[in-house]
Amino acid sequence: MSDTERLLAANQHFYRVFAAGDYDALDRLVARTHPVACVHPGWRPIVGRDEVMASWRAIFDHGAPRVACVDPQPMMLASLGLVLCLERLDGGYLAASNAFVIEADDWRLVHHHAGPAPAASVVAPAGGTVH
Amino acid sequence: MSDTERLLAANQHFYRVFAAGDYDALDRLVARTHPVACVHPGWRPIVGRDEVMASWRAIFDHGAPRVACVDPQPMMLASLGLVLCLERLDGGYLAASNAFVIEADDWRLVHHHAGPAPAASVVAPAGGTVH
Numbered sequence: 001m002s003d004t005e006r007l008l009a010a011n012q013h014f015y016r017v018f019a020a021g022d023y024d025a026l027d028r029l030v031a032r033t034h035p036v037a038c039v040h041p042g043w044r045p046i047v048g049r050d051e052v053m054a055s056w057r058a059i060f061d062h063g064a065p066r067v068a069c070v071d072p073q074p075m076m077l078a079s080l081g082l083v084l085c086l087e088r089l090d091g092g093y094l095a096a097s098n099a100f101v102i103e104a105d106d107w108r109l110v111h112h113h114a115g116p117a118p119a120a121s122v123v124a125p126a127g128g129t130v131h
Numbered sequence: 132m133s134d135t136e137r138l139l140a141a142n143q144h145f146y147r148v149f150a151a152g153d154y155d156a157l158d159r160l161v162a163r164t165h166p167v168a169c170v171h172p173g174w175r176p177i178v179g180r181d182e183v184m185a186s187w188r189a190i191f192d193h194g195a196p197r198v199a200c201v202d203p204q205p206m207m208l209a210s211l212g213l214v215l216c217l218e219r220l221d222g223g224y225l226a227a228s229n230a231f232v233i234e235a236d237d238w239r240l241v242h243h244h245a246g247p248a249p250a251a252s253v254v255a256p257a258g259g260t261v262h
Contacts, residue, residue, distance in 0.1 A: 035206040037215055039226045042247050045215035047204050073178050075166040077241055078210035078232055084168055084176035095170045097228060097244045101209055110208055113228045115246020116173050 004074050007081040010100055010107035011072055015087075021064025026056055031108035034101050039113040041094060066090050081107055086117055093117045135205050138212040141231055141238035142203055146218075152195025157187055162239035165232050170244040172225060197221050212238055217248055224248045 001009065010029070017025040030036055036049040038056075046055050059065075070093070072085040080101055087094040095117035100107040132140065141160070148156040161167055167180040169187075177186050190196075201217040201224070211232055218225040226248035231238040 034208055035213075037204075037206060037213070037228075039215065039228060039244075039246070039248075042249060043226070044217065044248055045204060045226050045228070047206070047215060073168075073176060075168060075178070075242075077165055077230070080208055080211045080230075082166075082168070082230070082242060084170065084178060086175065095174070095176050095244075095246075097168075097170060097176075097242065099208070099211075099213070099230075111206075111213060111228065113170075113226075113244045113246070115170070115226075115244070117170075117175055118173060 003081070004076065007074050007076075007083060007100060007107050008072055010081075010109070011074075011083040011085070011098055012069060014098060014109055014112075015067060015069040019064055019067050021060040023053075023057060023060055026109075027053060029109050031101055031103055031110045033103055034108070034110050036109075037111045039115070041115050069096075080110075087114060093119055134212070135207065138205050138207075138214060138231060138238050139203055141212075141240070142205075142214040142216065142229055143200060145229060145240055145243075146198060146200040150195055150198050152191040154184075154188060154191055158184060160240050162232055162234055162241045164234055165239070165241050167240075168242045170246070172246050200227075211241075218245060224250055 036052050038046045038052045046052050068088045070086040070088050072083050075082045080099055083098045085096050087096050094114045096114040099111040101110050167183050169177045169183045177183050199219045201219050203214050203216040206213045211230055214229045216227050218227050225245045227245040230242040232241050
């Protein structure tokens with residue numbers, strides 16, 4: 001697989017783990033030697049691996065949402081891999097930015113930012129998909 | 132200045148430009164040799180420099196918002212600089228992730244993602260400021 005294919009696979013793995021509420025699998029996916037951060041919808045930015053993992057624990061404790069990744073768009077930014085996508089949830093859609101770095105030869109999650117987006121049926125103001 | 136200080140200065144410059152609605156200054160700040168993307172609040176992800184700049188043109192055409200950056204938190208992720216912050220607006224707060232890369236010896240904006248956040252007076256679920 002190319003780096004981009006592996007990046008998209010890591011992003012898909014993130015959403016499988018997210019939808020399953022699998023804390024241990026997420027703990028393995030989140031980077032350990034790079035800084036880690038997160039912005040959940042309606043939350044303040046969270047910085048620090050322990051704080052980010054505590055936020056996921058709180059989310060999973062309330063029941064993992066039925067979430068699926070739609071229309072992932074990968075970008076390689078120097079040594080960082082960024083995936084933009086929509087998250088389809090029962091109540092609508094979120095737009096997400098997920099950033100990954102290579103650690104131990106695998107893409108690891110360093111940043112996740114999600115917030116409200118229009119329904120997928122709404123035409124994007126600009127831009128489109130790359131695959 | 133250290134790389135981190137220059138990163139924070141670039142982030143502050145972004146918000147001065149944003150609040151001024153200065154399209155030409157933003158055009159100079161946005162990266163040219165790296166991929167560029169953006170997620171405005173409530174919009175679908177936008178990928179591509181031309182599409183991102185068109186989105187800023189549309190925002191500025193409606194009048195630049197009174198926006199100020201609050202509590203910026205810099206992170207160095209390999210060769211990428213990420214700043215998480217709150218954006219104070221007349222109607223409340225947004226949480227933003229701004230990513231920069233070095234081009235021509237300066238930090239250039241490659242990604243901006245903003246979405247709703249609680250008021251700054253609300254205690255963060257976790258994490259805090261680093262300066």
